[in-house]
Amino acid sequence: AQLAAIQVLEKEPQHWKRLWDNTTYFKKELNSMGFNTGFSETPITPVIVGESSLAKALSDNLFENGVFALPIVYPMVAKDKARIRTMMNAGLTDEDLNEALAAFETCGKSLGII
Numbered sequence: 001a002q003l004a005a006i007q008v009l010e011k012e013p014q015h016w017k018r019l020w021d022n023t024t025y026f027k028k029e030l031n032s033m034g035f036n037t038g039f040s041e042t043p044i045t046p047v048i049v050g051e052s053s054l055a056k057a058l059s060d061n062l063f064e065n066g067v068f069a070l071p072i073v074y075p076m077v078a079k080d081k082a083r084i085r086t087m088m089n090a091g092l093t094d095e096d097l098n099e100a101l102a103a104f105e106t107c108g109k110s111l112g113i114i
Contacts, residue, residue, distance in 0.1 A: 015090045016090070018090040019043055019088060019089065019090040020043075022043075022088045022089070022090065022092055022097060023042075023043045023045065023088045025097060026045060026086070026088055026097055026100075026101070027040075027045050029097075029101050030045070030047060030101070030104060033101075033104065033105050033108065033114050034108070034113075034114035035047050035048075035104065035108060035113070035114060036048040036049075038083075043087060043088040043089070044085060044086070044087050044088075045085075045086045045087075045088065046072070046083040046084070046085060046086075047069075047083055047084040047085075047086065047104070048081060048082075048083045049082055049083060049084065049113050050080050050081070050082060051079075051080070051082055052071070052073035052074050052079070052082040054082065054111060054113065055071035055072065055073050055082035055083055055084055056071045056073065057111055058071070058084055058107055058108070058111055058113065059071040059084055061107040061110065061111065062084070062103055062104065062107050065103035065106060065107060066099065066103060067099075067100050067103045067104070069084045069085065069086050070084070070085055071083070071084055071085075072084070072085050086100075
């Protein structure tokens with residue numbers, strides 16, 4: 001299965017390009033809203049919020065708004081570095097990304113993160 005996946009990427013590079021286009025767009029938009037996305041250079045984008053309780057609340061609120069994004073809390077990270085972990089993929093459409101971004105904006109504002 002791994003070899004087949006690599007062969008698909010070699011024959012169909014548009015998947016790789018779409019993954020990085022999605023990643024770049026999503027991070028740029030989160031940052032423009034005022035979220036702290038740290039220094040990740042991968043399709044895994046952290047949304048650093050600080051307190052563990054705030055990360056859990058954001059995760060819960062996002063889920064209620066149709067976005068599944070898990071909190072990463074102490075002791076997995078430092079006490080003041082709790083975050084939401086988002087993982088990008090090439091299969092997401094612009095509409096999918098914009099819906100997720102709208103949920104992040106709504107939830108981030110309601111919790112006083114942004």
